[in-house]
Amino acid sequence: MVTEQWMLEQLQADPDMMTVLAIIRDLDLADAWLAAGAVRNFIWNLLSGRSGFDETTDMDLVFYDPAISYEETQQIEQELKKKFPQYAWEVKNQVYMHQHSPGTAPYTSACDAVSKYPEQCTALAVRLRKDGQLELFLPYGTRDIEDFIVQPTPHFLASPERLAVYTERMKKKNWQRKWPQLEVRFPK
Structure with a gap:
């Protein structure tokens, strides 16, 4: 069974994940x-x-800081790609990212943004705190990940426009090629 504790142990045991964190x-x-x-x-x-x-998986670094501009965020990403080219960096300041989700109010934190990602299985995050402890953010728990279920978050279910974005995204992603056991759900 996939639990928070199991996830933390797996992350901690992986040298690349710990380096990235x-x-x-x-x-x-x-x-x-x-x-x-x-x-x-x-x-x-x-x-x-x-x-x-x-x-080959993007290392999705998300943060929330109104003092850092979109351009500065891009600079951070370029610096990471230069300094640590072995990782596929994607850096996004969540202050600006609500604009990519139809009819979405500005986010109030990185976790607020993550909880409003298109799929519940994608709405998760981890960080390494200064005290050396890992911290997980799992607003929808571990069930979808464990059961290989892809379904929209409540935020995407709440709007026909966002649901259309979810549906298009799922048609393009083709995650079943890598994980054939995935069940992608398309709400009616």
């Missing part, structure tokens, strides 16, 4: 997390009997 922590960005596919794919890979870390 330490890099993120050491940037000292406000409210910074490793999120979305970086964490989801790691768990799905483990549950599929593969090695958890996959260098």
